[in-house]
Amino acid sequence: MLKPNVQLLLTGNELMTGDIVDSNSAMIAQQFKELGLDISRKVTIADNLSALVNEINLLAKQADILIINGGLGPTIDDLTAHALAKATQVELIEHSEALAHLTTWCKKRGAKLNAPNLKQAILPQGCTIIANSQGSAVGFKVTHLACDIYCTPGVPRELKTMLAEQIVPDIAKKLPKKLITDVTRLQVFGLGESTLQKMINEQLPDWPENIELGFRAGMPLLEVKLTTTCQEGHNSKPQWYTKLVNVLGDHLIAEIDHQPLSLAKHILVKLADNNVKITTAESCTGGMIASLLTKEAGASACFEAGFVTYSNNMKTTLLDVSKESLEQHGAVSKEVVLAMAQGALEKSSADFVIAVSGIAGPDGGSTEKPVGTVWLAWGHKNNLKMVGLLIPLPRSHFQKYVANIGLDLIRRELMSSTQTAHYIIECKFS
Amino acid sequence: MLKPNVQLLLTGNELMTGDIVDSNSAMIAQQFKELGLDISRKVTIADNLSALVNEINLLAKQADILIINGGLGPTIDDLTAHALAKATQVELIEHSEALAHLTTWCKKRGAKLNAPNLKQAILPQGCTIIANSQGSAVGFKVTHLACDIYCTPGVPRELKTMLAEQIVPDIAKKLPKKLITDVTRLQVFGLGESTLQKMINEQLPDWPENIELGFRAGMPLLEVKLTTTCQEGHNSKPQWYTKLVNVLGDHLIAEIDHQPLSLAKHILVKLADNNVKITTAESCTGGMIASLLTKEAGASACFEAGFVTYSNNMKTTLLDVSKESLEQHGAVSKEVVLAMAQGALEKSSADFVIAVSGIAGPDGGSTEKPVGTVWLAWGHKNNLKMVGLLIPLPRSHFQKYVANIGLDLIRRELMSSTQTAHYIIECKFS
Numbered sequence: 001m002l003k004p005n006v007q008l009l010l011t012g013n014e015l016m017t018g019d020i021v022d023s024n025s026a027m028i029a030q031q032f033k034e035l036g037l038d039i040s041r042k043v044t045i046a047d048n049l050s051a052l053v054n055e056i057n058l059l060a061k062q063a064d065i066l067i068i069n070g071g072l073g074p075t076i077d078d079l080t081a082h083a084l085a086k087a088t089q090v091e092l093i094e095h096s097e098a099l100a101h102l103t104t105w106c107k108k109r110g111a112k113l114n115a116p117n118l119k120q121a122i123l124p125q126g127c128t129i130i131a132n133s134q135g136s137a138v139g140f141k142v143t144h145l146a147c148d149i150y151c152t153p154g155v156p157r158e159l160k161t162m163l164a165e166q167i168v169p170d171i172a173k174k175l176p177k178k179l180i181t182d183v184t185r186l187q188v189f190g191l192g193e194s195t196l197q198k199m200i201n202e203q204l205p206d207w208p209e210n211i212e213l214g215f216r217a218g219m220p221l222l223e224v225k226l227t228t229t230c231q232e233g234h235n236s237k238p239q240w241y242t243k244l245v246n247v248l249g250d251h252l253i254a255e256i257d258h259q260p261l262s263l264a265k266h267i268l269v270k271l272a273d274n275n276v277k278i279t280t281a282e283s284c285t286g287g288m289i290a291s292l293l294t295k296e297a298g299a300s301a302c303f304e305a306g307f308v309t310y311s312n313n314m315k316t317t318l319l320d321v322s323k324e325s326l327e328q329h330g331a332v333s334k335e336v337v338l339a340m341a342q343g344a345l346e347k348s349s350a351d352f353v354i355a356v357s358g359i360a361g362p363d364g365g366s367t368e369k370p371v372g373t374v375w376l377a378w379g380h381k382n383n384l385k386m387v388g389l390l391i392p393l394p395r396s397h398f399q400k401y402v403a404n405i406g407l408d409l410i411r412r413e414l415m416s417s418t419q420t421a422h423y424i425i426e427c428k429f430s
Numbered sequence: 431m432l433k434p435n436v437q438l439l440l441t442g443n444e445l446m447t448g449d450i451v452d453s454n455s456a457m458i459a460q461q462f463k464e465l466g467l468d469i470s471r472k473v474t475i476a477d478n479l480s481a482l483v484n485e486i487n488l489l490a491k492q493a494d495i496l497i498i499n500g501g502l503g504p505t506i507d508d509l510t511a512h513a514l515a516k517a518t519q520v521e522l523i524e525h526s527e528a529l530a531h532l533t534t535w536c537k538k539r540g541a542k543l544n545a546p547n548l549k550q551a552i553l554p555q556g557c558t559i560i561a562n563s564q565g566s567a568v569g570f571k572v573t574h575l576a577c578d579i580y581c582t583p584g585v586p587r588e589l590k591t592m593l594a595e596q597i598v599p600d601i602a603k604k605l606p607k608k609l610i611t612d613v614t615r616l617q618v619f620g621l622g623e624s625t626l627q628k629m630i631n632e633q634l635p636d637w638p639e640n641i642e643l644g645f646r647a648g649m650p651l652l653e654v655k656l657t658t659t660c661q662e663g664h665n666s667k668p669q670w671y672t673k674l675v676n677v678l679g680d681h682l683i684a685e686i687d688h689q690p691l692s693l694a695k696h697i698l699v700k701l702a703d704n705n706v707k708i709t710t711a712e713s714c715t716g717g718m719i720a721s722l723l724t725k726e727a728g729a730s731a732c733f734e735a736g737f738v739t740y741s742n743n744m745k746t747t748l749l750d751v752s753k754e755s756l757e758q759h760g761a762v763s764k765e766v767v768l769a770m771a772q773g774a775l776e777k778s779s780a781d782f783v784i785a786v787s788g789i790a791g792p793d794g795g796s797t798e799k800p801v802g803t804v805w806l807a808w809g810h811k812n813n814l815k816m817v818g819l820l821i822p823l824p825r826s827h828f829q830k831y832v833a834n835i836g837l838d839l840i841r842r843e844l845m846s847s848t849q850t851a852h853y854i855i856e857c858k859f860s
Contacts, residue, residue, distance in 0.1 A: 014646055016469050018459030019655075021451060025474075029448030039446050041481075044455075044472035051470070074624035075645060109822045115631075116624040155647075280717075280738070286724025287710075287717035290738040294716020297792055297825055305744035308710070308720040308736035310729070314778065318735060348744065362727055395727055 004064035006032060008042040009055060011070040011080060012154060016046045024069050024159055031163045035172055036181050036229060047071060052083035060087070060147040065171065070154035072137040074116035080151050081140070085124040088144045092122050097129045098138045105136045130166045134158040139166070182234055184241065186224040187253040187260055189408050190422045193217050196224070203247050208233065211240055219397065220404035221253070221260060250417040263407040264292045270414040271302035271352065278410065279350035280306035281319055281340040283331065284358035284374060288403040305348045309340065319343025332357050332369055334386045341377035341384055354378045354406040360395045374402050378409045387424055434494035436462060438472040439485060441500040441510065442584060446476045454499050454589055461593045465602055466659065477501065482513035490517070490577040495601065500584035502567040504546035510581050515554040518574045522552050527559045528568045535566045560596050564588040569596070612664055614671065616654040617683040617690055619838050620852045623647050626654070633677050638663065641670055649827065650834035651683070651690060680847040693837040694722045700844040701732040701782065708840065709780035710736035711749055711770040713761065714788035714804060718833040735778040739770065749773025762787050762799055764816045771807035771814055782843070784808045784836040790825045804832050808839045817854055
């Protein structure tokens with residue numbers, strides 16, 4: 001097969017009405033990019049049977065590979081299977097493999113297999129089932145007008161896994177090997193995209209063109225991607241990789257495969273290795289740090305308790321922060337955050353602690369302590385450190401970034417880093 | 431003019447590679463919706479002249495109105511004017527009106543009119559200029575194969591203003607007035623898409639075709655949308671709305687505008703109205719309920735403290751859960767979750783409480799208490815209730831769903847609901 005023509009058909013009324021913004025096609029494009037393939041054309045239409053049939057025929061004539069996204073759900077506006085059967089002129093039948101999947105899926109969840117669910121097993125005769133490890137709707141593949149048509153679910157998490165586990169490997173098998181690109185992904189915390197780009201421009205001005213540098217800003221982590229598609233790029237990559245790693249310093253968390261690792265996971269692994277425990281004392285992050293830690297399976301090995309002390313009164317009652325200190329320095333201060341950390345260590349018998357107190361906004365700021373001001377205390381019980389930062393982000397981003405700064409400070413502590421994090425270099429207090 | 435067929439052509443390499451997510455088409459759809467018009471089809475292609483010409487011809491044959499977005503900029507990959515001239519077989523000429531706009535634009539900004547800028551005045555002969563009050567590139571309109579083609583800029587701010595000020599009014603002039611659509615959105619918790627579809631099929635089998643029913647599954651909330659586009663649908667809608675609301679029961683959280691409200695926000699408003707406070711005692715949700723509450727601005731009025739007691743030991747130390755009870759009944763039990771709730775109320779002096787203890791997995795399950803087992807205690811300090819559920823979802827979904835069940839139970843308590851929630855009807859314990 002030469003480089004195939006790949007097209008995309010997205011279905012869904014909600015995509016047409018503007019009720020949701022399509023992020024699936026970007027995800028599809030990114031996964032195909034790793035195969036060295038571009039999407040040449042993308043068509044989006046509403047949930048209408050005759051329009052769908054018509055479009056499938058038009059696209060199948062032009063494309064070698066067609067990805068159809070959406071319309072696999074249990075409701076009456078989910079029409080993909082019906083449209084495919086009509087376009088390819090076959091019957092819709094109950095697929096035993098799909099039915100088995102649905103039965104297992106419902107059984108696992110203690111739910112009954114109802115009629116709308118059953119609809120998801122009614123698929124075009126002769127199609128090949130594509131497993132869905134994340135949801136009830138299986139995908140399926142048919143070949144029509146010499147075009148391989150992959151029908152995929154609209155739920156992003158299901159789509160992402162089905163692409164990575166099933167569809168991309170299936171297509172990769174048919175491609176000549178040299179089309180496959182070589183991709184390396186690095187996870188970075190505490191550097192923005194433009195800051196990092198500037199650092200690279202300054203410190204590595206002769207970065208080679210044949211190693212493509214890509215950024216994907218996620219909150220809280222930034223993903224840096226190095227892609228090569230030719231032999232020369234491939235040869236010089238190790239050397240440039242090392243240079244880039246030096247520029248990133250301790251902002252580099254890890255090199256990753258597809259699935260990013262959370263900061264919490266990194267810390268928990270390290271804590272478990274050392275057989276030590278961590279506790280949290282949170283005001284402005286309101287339980288988010290504890291929640292980030294306990295999202296990870298196995299957190300119980302290193303985390304026994306966390307304290308959400310949102311009011312001043314509760315900082316005193318639960319963590320023994322003195323009323324005098326609260327009155328004299330205010331809840332958002334070096335003294336109070338240190339006392340919170342000490343109180344949490346005392347009450348929980350943990351070895352490490354993250355304590356946070358700040359002004360998430362939109363109200364509560366003053367000239368002296370504007371919205372975005374935050375104090376953190378962190379570290380081992382014998383060596384607590386404090387820092388004051390100004391993070392002028394909207395409330396939800398502020399909480400998320402601050403919670404992850406707390407985790408990152410512990411990560412650096414656990415690796416005995418002597419470097420100063422960028423979010424501290426840039427801060428206004430300390 | 432009858433209801434016209436409106437289609438959309440988006441151009442840009444960055445849209446195809448997945449480097450940016452398209453939000454312009456949602457904006458276009460929303461503005462057209464106010465005219466009562468849907469976008470029937472949307473095609474996205476890269477910046478390639480012959481592909482563009484081909485696509486314009488295909489689309490103009492099908493559509494009455496075609497909006498082309500992107501490709502009006504000053505760089506060489508901006509090809510819209512060139513493609514339109516080719517498709518309509520006219521010359522590209524310098525348009526005096528466009529030139530005047532560019533000259534004024536540059537003058538106002540003290541900039542010189544350079545060659546790349548000048549390119550933006552070179553447009554198909556005979557086209558009608560569409561003013562751009564926000565940027566240097568004017569839009570333009572041509573009629574081709576009986577289709578009105580509007581060429582618009584890719585910069586969202588420029589597009590938005592051009593649509594609102596120029597294009598929507600231009601199209602509105604040609605439309606009969608009664609096409610305007612009527613949309614109602616309902617927020618629902620605790621019912622899945624297929625369950626609700628089944629309930630509607632059973633309880634409202636003669637749901638009318640002219641009231642379109644749409645679902646948007648979000649975690650944790652489901653959005654149900656009723657859309658009418660004709661007079662009969664409009665007339666009968668109030669009656670069917672009432673019937674649907676009856677089917678939804680207390681699963682209905684609220685009717686909303688565009689922006690959904692969180693369950694936490696609903697509760698906080700109600701708690702503040704009654705001048706009462708809430709606390710949390712979390713094991714398996716690990717701080718997520720506290721975090722959901724404190725994500726909302728103004729949470730401090732009703733939330734002072736939360737307890738994350740992840741280990742048995744900490745349930746005893748921090749919440750006075752008796753060791754005997756933990757040994758006898760296990761941490762995931764009616765007795766322990768009740769004791770957690772009582773302890774949290776005692777320590778925080780709050781009026782309401784949510785306490786949760788469960789097995790989030792993937793490990794820690796047994797035959798008696800499999801992964802997904804969870805006990806909740808909730809309510810006012812004088813009237814605590816308990817329930818045991820089996821929620822067999824993957825860890826991250828389990829935590830999110832259970833945290834929101836906790837919030838929903840409080841919501842029902844605050845509205846004095848006497849109905850049983852669906853997640854309780856379906857449960858295995860109680």
